[in-house]
Amino acid sequence: MVGADAHRSVLSMDDITVRFGGVVALDDVSVEVRPREVLGVIGPNGAGKTTLFNVACGFVPPTLGRISFEGSDVTGWRPHQLVDHGVARSLQGLGLFDRLSVIDNVLVGADQHSRSGFFSSLLATPGGAKDQRQLTDRAMAVLDRLGIAERAGSVVGGLPYPLRKRVALARALVAEPKLLLLDEPASGLSETEMTELGDIIVDLADEISVMLVEHHMDLVMRVCHRLAVLDFGRKIASGTPDEVRNDPAVLEAYLGGALDDDGAATPQDAKGGSHA
Numbered sequence: 001m002v003g004a005d006a007h008r009s010v011l012s013m014d015d016i017t018v019r020f021g022g023v024v025a026l027d028d029v030s031v032e033v034r035p036r037e038v039l040g041v042i043g044p045n046g047a048g049k050t051t052l053f054n055v056a057c058g059f060v061p062p063t064l065g066r067i068s069f070e071g072s073d074v075t076g077w078r079p080h081q082l083v084d085h086g087v088a089r090s091l092q093g094l095g096l097f098d099r100l101s102v103i104d105n106v107l108v109g110a111d112q113h114s115r116s117g118f119f120s121s122l123l124a125t126p127g128g129a130k131d132q133r134q135l136t137d138r139a140m141a142v143l144d145r146l147g148i149a150e151r152a153g154s155v156v157g158g159l160p161y162p163l164r165k166r167v168a169l170a171r172a173l174v175a176e177p178k179l180l181l182l183d184e185p186a187s188g189l190s191e192t193e194m195t196e197l198g199d200i201i202v203d204l205a206d207e208i209s210v211m212l213v214e215h216h217m218d219l220v221m222r223v224c225h226r227l228a229v230l231d232f233g234r235k236i237a238s239g240t241p242d243e244v245r246n247d248p249a250v251l252e253a254y255l256g257g258a259l260d261d262d263g264a265a266t267p268q269d270a271k272g273g274s275h276a
């Protein structure tokens with residue numbers, strides 16, 4: 001759970017507005033991710049979750065607003081600059097190299113930590129061997145942590161989707177990020193796989209911060225310390241899962257205000273929301 005330094009932000013996104021032409025995808029949204037917490041970003045379809053994620057990654061510059069990471073202003077930074085400073089991401093479209101092995105895909109993510117670099121060691125430049133051994137050890141440790149060490153030599157293109165997702169996660173983690181950004185990591189997973197993913201996220205949050213954009217409410221409610229709820233580009237609620245679950249604005253956004261007989265309706269699945 002969050003520690004004594006919970007009041008400090010790892011990532012702070014302040015008053016973020018994003019316009020795409022005439023479309024206001026985000027309208028004055030502020031969220032923060034604190035040390036060793038999992039922040040969930042939820043909301044119905046088109047609410048602005050992916051846009052917020054893309055702003056955090058550096059893929060989309062905010063039209064207005066400020067982003068800081070560990071107290072430094074990183075507004076307008078490019079994705080690779082953020083990666084270099086400890087912000088890793090795992091995207092829905094996994095971006096793996098299908099013809100490479102699992103371990104080589106993960107080593108691509110470790111490249112930034114190597115003096116010689118993974119690609120230079122592929123090209124057999126001098127001085128790369130020791131670095132390469134250390135990186136391989138670290139990559140194997142990450143694969144082991146994610147339960148896929150025995151697949152290290154497998155070609156990624158031949159693996160089932162859930163395993164490919166773990167490889168993509170391993171590639172993000174091998175860079176030893178301080179903040180991990182996850183975009184719908186549960187999509188395409190079975191119940192059991194989702195439970196295992198939840199265990200992994202909870203385990204990671206002992207050491208790093210996580211921002212999780214996700215539709216699957218069971219997972220979100222289980223692993224997130226706090227949630228930010230978006231609707232039509234605005235933040236309509238934030239708080240602990242229990243606070244958000246019972247927030248009238250959230251119920252309205254997801255269910256059009258229709259409560260069940262006990263008045264205890266909870267968001268079940270954002271894809272089933274009123275704006276889907």
Ligand SMILES: Nc1ncnc2c1ncn2[C@@H]1O[C@H](COP(=O)(O)OP(=O)(O)OP(=O)(O)O)[C@@H](O)[C@H]1O
Pocket residue numbers: 020023024025043044045046047048049050051052
């Ligand atoms: N590149 C773009 N150009 C124009 N409009 C965009 C662009 N990206 C997103 N939008 C619009 O911004 C709004 C927010 O979209 P976004 O994808 O961030 O929502 P979301 O909450 O991630 O939705 P979903 O749950 O369906 O993935 C939507 O109205 C969307 O159509």
